[in-house]
Amino acid sequence: METVLVVGSxxxxxxxxxxxxxxxxxxxxxxxxxxxxxNKLFQNAGKEGxxxxxxxxxxxxxxxxxxxxxxxxxxPAFQHVYSxxxxxxxxxxxxxxxxxxxxxxxxxxxxxxxxxxxxxIPYLLEQNNPSSTWTLCTGxxxxxxxxxxxxxxxxxxxxxxxxxxRELHETNIRFNEVYLAFRVEIxxxxxxxxxxxxxxxxxxxxxxxxxxxxxxCRVRVTNHEEVTKLNYAPKLDL
Numbered sequence: 001m002e003t004v005l006v007v008g009s010x011x012x013x014x015x016x017x018x019x020x021x022x023x024x025x026x027x028x029x030x031x032x033x034x035x036x037x038x039n040k041l042f043q044n045a046g047k048e049g050x051x052x053x054x055x056x057x058x059x060x061x062x063x064x065x066x067x068x069x070x071x072x073x074x075x076p077a078f079q080h081v082y083s084x085x086x087x088x089x090x091x092x093x094x095x096x097x098x099x100x101x102x103x104x105x106x107x108x109x110x111x112x113x114x115x116x117x118x119x120x121i122p123y124l125l126e127q128n129n130p131s132s133t134w135t136l137c138t139g140x141x142x143x144x145x146x147x148x149x150x151x152x153x154x155x156x157x158x159x160x161x162x163x164x165x166r167e168l169h170e171t172n173i174r175f176n177e178v179y180l181a182f183r184v185e186i187x188x189x190x191x192x193x194x195x196x197x198x199x200x201x202x203x204x205x206x207x208x209x210x211x212x213x214x215x216x217c218r219v220r221v222t223n224h225e226e227v228t229k230l231n232y233a234p235k236l237d238l
Contacts, residue, residue: 002131003027005066005078007057007116008085010037010044012185013137016198017082018045020205029078031055031066044186044198051076057085057112063119071123079129081120082205084137085112090149097148109153114160124173133174135208136161140181140222165216165235174215176208177235181222196224203228 004021008014009030018028018041028050032038038052053075056062069075086109090101113136124132138161141147142154161177168175183195190197204227208214217232 001025001027002080002129003029003076003078004080004082005029005031005120007031007063007081007083007112009052010041011084011087012189012198013084013180013201014082015041015044015186016184016201017084017135017137017205018050019199019202021080021082021209022046022049023202024206024209026080026209027051027076029053029066029070029076031057031063044188057115058107060115063112063116067119067123077127078120079124079127079131080133080135080209081116081124082135082137083113083116085109085116086139086150086153088150088153089147091147092149094148101149102152105149105153106156109150110156110160113157117160117164121168121173125171128172130172131174131212132172133176133209134164134168135176135178135205136164137178137180140179161218162235166238169216169236169238174212176214176216176232177218178204178208179218179220179222181220196227200224201227204230 004026006017021028030052032052053066055066088105088108138157139154141150145151164175184201185195187197187199207228207230214232216234218235219232
Protein backbone atom coordinates (compact mmCIF):
# COMPACT_ATOMS: atom_id res chain seq x y z
CA MET A 1 0.00 0.00 0.00
CA GLU A 2 1.37 3.41 -0.98
CA THR A 3 1.71 6.39 1.36
CA VAL A 4 0.98 10.11 1.01
CA LEU A 5 3.13 12.63 2.87
CA VAL A 6 0.86 15.51 3.85
CA VAL A 7 2.49 18.86 4.65
CA GLY A 8 0.09 21.15 6.47
CA SER A 9 -1.93 18.14 7.59
CA UNK A 10 -3.81 19.68 10.52
CA UNK A 11 -5.35 22.61 8.63
CA UNK A 12 -8.67 22.61 6.85
CA UNK A 13 -7.29 21.60 3.45
CA UNK A 14 -4.70 19.31 4.99
CA UNK A 15 -7.39 17.40 6.84
CA UNK A 16 -9.27 17.02 3.57
CA UNK A 17 -6.11 15.71 1.88
CA UNK A 18 -5.59 13.18 4.65
CA UNK A 19 -9.17 11.98 4.34
CA UNK A 20 -8.94 11.86 0.56
CA UNK A 21 -5.80 9.76 0.67
CA UNK A 22 -7.32 7.35 3.20
CA UNK A 23 -10.54 7.07 1.21
CA UNK A 24 -8.50 6.27 -1.91
CA UNK A 25 -6.85 3.36 -0.11
CA UNK A 26 -3.53 5.00 0.77
CA UNK A 27 -1.77 5.35 4.08
CA UNK A 28 -0.76 8.81 5.36
CA UNK A 29 2.44 10.18 6.83
CA UNK A 30 1.35 13.47 8.39
CA UNK A 31 3.77 16.16 9.53
CA UNK A 32 2.51 17.81 12.72
CA UNK A 33 3.86 20.52 14.97
CA UNK A 34 3.46 18.64 18.24
CA UNK A 35 1.30 16.09 20.07
CA UNK A 36 -1.54 18.61 20.39
CA UNK A 37 -1.60 19.00 16.61
CA UNK A 38 -1.51 15.22 16.19
CA ASN A 39 -4.50 14.83 18.47
CA LYS A 40 -6.33 17.52 16.49
CA LEU A 41 -5.74 15.57 13.30
CA PHE A 42 -6.88 12.31 14.87
CA GLN A 43 -10.02 14.01 16.14
CA ASN A 44 -10.88 15.25 12.65
CA ALA A 45 -9.66 12.35 10.51
CA GLY A 46 -9.39 9.33 12.79
CA LYS A 47 -6.20 7.39 13.60
CA GLU A 48 -6.35 4.37 11.33
CA GLY A 49 -3.82 4.48 8.51
CA UNK A 50 -2.09 7.64 9.79
CA UNK A 51 1.50 7.92 11.02
CA UNK A 52 2.48 11.30 12.46
CA UNK A 53 5.91 12.89 12.74
CA UNK A 54 6.77 16.14 14.46
CA UNK A 55 8.73 18.74 12.50
CA UNK A 56 8.92 22.50 12.05
CA UNK A 57 7.78 23.00 8.47
CA UNK A 58 8.61 26.70 8.70
CA UNK A 59 12.33 25.95 9.02
CA UNK A 60 14.53 25.23 6.03
CA UNK A 61 15.47 21.78 7.33
CA UNK A 62 12.25 20.69 9.03
CA UNK A 63 10.77 18.71 6.14
CA UNK A 64 14.24 17.59 5.07
CA UNK A 65 14.65 15.96 8.50
CA UNK A 66 11.47 13.97 7.88
CA UNK A 67 12.79 12.74 4.53
CA UNK A 68 16.05 11.74 6.22
CA UNK A 69 14.12 9.70 8.78
CA UNK A 70 12.22 8.01 5.95
CA UNK A 71 15.48 7.23 4.15
CA UNK A 72 16.90 5.79 7.37
CA UNK A 73 13.91 3.48 7.72
CA UNK A 74 12.61 5.20 10.83
CA UNK A 75 9.40 6.29 9.08
CA PRO A 76 7.29 4.74 6.31
CA ALA A 77 8.38 5.36 2.74
CA PHE A 78 6.11 7.69 0.78
CA GLN A 79 5.29 7.87 -2.90
CA HIS A 80 3.04 10.95 -2.96
CA VAL A 81 3.07 14.45 -1.47
CA TYR A 82 0.24 16.90 -0.82
CA SER A 83 1.39 20.36 0.29
CA UNK A 84 -1.04 22.92 1.65
CA UNK A 85 0.71 25.32 4.01
CA UNK A 86 -0.64 28.82 4.58
CA UNK A 87 -3.37 30.62 6.42
CA UNK A 88 -2.06 34.16 6.91
CA UNK A 89 -4.88 36.28 5.52
CA UNK A 90 -3.91 39.96 5.90
CA UNK A 91 -6.55 42.55 5.02
CA UNK A 92 -4.12 45.46 4.68
CA UNK A 93 -4.61 47.60 1.57
CA UNK A 94 -1.78 47.29 -0.96
CA UNK A 95 -0.68 50.92 -0.45
CA UNK A 96 -0.22 50.24 3.28
CA UNK A 97 1.60 46.90 3.15
CA UNK A 98 4.91 46.92 5.03
CA UNK A 99 8.04 44.98 4.17
CA UNK A 100 7.67 42.99 7.40
CA UNK A 101 4.08 42.02 6.56
CA UNK A 102 5.19 40.79 3.17
CA UNK A 103 8.12 38.82 4.57
CA UNK A 104 5.91 37.24 7.23
CA UNK A 105 3.29 36.30 4.65
CA UNK A 106 5.83 34.74 2.31
CA UNK A 107 7.39 32.84 5.21
CA UNK A 108 4.01 31.38 6.18
CA UNK A 109 2.09 31.04 2.91
CA UNK A 110 4.79 30.30 0.34
CA UNK A 111 8.18 29.26 1.68
CA UNK A 112 7.12 26.06 3.53
CA UNK A 113 5.56 24.75 0.32
CA UNK A 114 8.84 25.44 -1.47
CA UNK A 115 10.75 23.70 1.34
CA UNK A 116 8.45 20.70 0.90
CA UNK A 117 9.20 20.56 -2.80
CA UNK A 118 12.96 20.91 -2.37
CA UNK A 119 13.06 18.25 0.34
CA UNK A 120 10.84 15.62 -1.27
CA ILE A 121 11.38 15.80 -5.03
CA PRO A 122 14.92 14.34 -4.99
CA TYR A 123 13.66 11.48 -2.83
CA LEU A 124 10.74 10.72 -5.17
CA LEU A 125 12.97 10.90 -8.24
CA GLU A 126 15.42 8.50 -6.66
CA GLN A 127 12.66 6.05 -5.71
CA ASN A 128 11.46 6.24 -9.34
CA ASN A 129 7.99 4.96 -8.53
CA PRO A 130 6.01 5.41 -11.80
CA SER A 131 2.84 6.34 -9.95
CA SER A 132 4.30 9.12 -7.76
CA THR A 133 2.37 12.37 -7.46
CA TRP A 134 3.00 15.81 -6.00
CA THR A 135 -0.01 18.06 -5.39
CA LEU A 136 0.06 21.74 -4.41
CA CYS A 137 -3.06 23.52 -3.20
CA THR A 138 -3.33 27.21 -4.12
CA GLY A 139 -6.14 29.76 -3.86
CA UNK A 140 -8.07 32.02 -6.19
CA UNK A 141 -7.12 35.06 -4.11
CA UNK A 142 -4.09 35.34 -6.40
CA UNK A 143 -6.46 36.23 -9.23
CA UNK A 144 -9.15 38.07 -7.27
CA UNK A 145 -6.82 40.44 -5.41
CA UNK A 146 -9.35 41.38 -2.73
CA UNK A 147 -6.62 41.01 -0.10
CA UNK A 148 -3.29 42.20 -1.41
CA UNK A 149 -0.85 40.25 0.76
CA UNK A 150 -2.38 36.77 0.35
CA UNK A 151 -2.97 37.55 -3.33
CA UNK A 152 0.73 38.16 -3.84
CA UNK A 153 1.77 35.03 -1.98
CA UNK A 154 -0.72 33.03 -4.03
CA UNK A 155 0.85 34.47 -7.14
CA UNK A 156 4.18 33.06 -6.01
CA UNK A 157 2.60 29.64 -5.61
CA UNK A 158 1.16 29.89 -9.14
CA UNK A 159 4.66 30.51 -10.47
CA UNK A 160 6.07 27.68 -8.40
CA UNK A 161 3.49 25.34 -9.91
CA UNK A 162 4.42 26.40 -13.45
CA UNK A 163 8.10 25.78 -12.77
CA UNK A 164 7.39 22.41 -11.15
CA UNK A 165 5.28 21.29 -14.11
CA ARG A 166 8.11 22.14 -16.47
CA GLU A 167 10.80 20.54 -14.30
CA LEU A 168 8.89 17.30 -13.74
CA HIS A 169 7.37 16.98 -17.20
CA GLU A 170 9.28 13.86 -18.26
CA THR A 171 9.83 12.30 -14.85
CA ASN A 172 8.02 9.68 -12.77
CA ILE A 173 6.27 12.41 -10.74
CA ARG A 174 2.80 13.60 -11.70
CA PHE A 175 2.64 17.20 -10.46
CA ASN A 176 -0.66 19.11 -10.23
CA GLU A 177 -1.94 22.35 -8.75
CA VAL A 178 -5.35 22.44 -7.06
CA TYR A 179 -6.80 25.93 -7.53
CA LEU A 180 -9.43 26.35 -4.84
CA ALA A 181 -11.91 29.23 -5.02
CA PHE A 182 -14.06 28.78 -1.93
CA ARG A 183 -13.78 28.13 1.79
CA VAL A 184 -13.24 24.63 3.18
CA GLU A 185 -13.26 23.90 6.91
CA ILE A 186 -13.08 20.87 9.16
CA UNK A 187 -16.49 19.29 9.40
CA UNK A 188 -17.45 20.55 12.85
CA UNK A 189 -16.68 24.16 11.90
CA UNK A 190 -18.18 23.93 8.41
CA UNK A 191 -21.54 22.99 9.89
CA UNK A 192 -21.60 26.37 11.66
CA UNK A 193 -20.17 28.55 8.88
CA UNK A 194 -21.84 27.03 5.79
CA UNK A 195 -18.40 26.33 4.29
CA UNK A 196 -17.64 23.10 2.46
CA UNK A 197 -16.79 20.22 4.79
CA UNK A 198 -13.28 18.83 4.64
CA UNK A 199 -14.78 15.36 4.26
CA UNK A 200 -16.53 16.54 1.08
CA UNK A 201 -13.49 18.33 -0.35
CA UNK A 202 -11.51 15.14 0.33
CA UNK A 203 -13.18 13.68 -2.76
CA UNK A 204 -11.18 16.06 -4.94
CA UNK A 205 -7.80 14.60 -3.94
CA UNK A 206 -9.25 11.11 -4.15
CA UNK A 207 -10.27 11.84 -7.74
CA UNK A 208 -6.85 13.29 -8.65
CA UNK A 209 -5.05 10.25 -7.26
CA UNK A 210 -7.29 8.00 -9.30
CA UNK A 211 -6.98 9.82 -12.63
CA UNK A 212 -3.51 9.37 -14.15
CA UNK A 213 -4.38 11.64 -17.10
CA UNK A 214 -4.27 14.62 -14.72
CA UNK A 215 -0.60 15.56 -15.02
CA UNK A 216 1.09 18.95 -15.15
CA CYS A 217 -2.31 20.57 -14.70
CA ARG A 218 -4.19 23.22 -12.83
CA VAL A 219 -7.25 21.52 -11.37
CA ARG A 220 -9.82 24.25 -10.91
CA VAL A 221 -12.29 23.89 -8.04
CA THR A 222 -14.51 26.93 -8.34
CA ASN A 223 -17.82 25.31 -7.42
CA HIS A 224 -18.98 22.22 -5.58
CA GLU A 225 -19.55 20.20 -8.74
CA GLU A 226 -15.88 20.52 -9.67
CA VAL A 227 -14.82 18.75 -6.48
CA THR A 228 -15.45 15.38 -8.12
CA LYS A 229 -15.99 16.33 -11.78
CA LEU A 230 -12.40 17.37 -12.34
CA ASN A 231 -11.94 20.55 -14.39
CA TYR A 232 -8.30 20.50 -15.42
CA ALA A 233 -5.99 21.86 -18.09
CA PRO A 234 -2.21 21.76 -18.59
CA LYS A 235 -0.24 24.57 -16.97
CA LEU A 236 2.12 24.62 -19.94
CA ASP A 237 2.08 23.60 -23.60
CA LEU A 238 4.82 20.98 -23.44
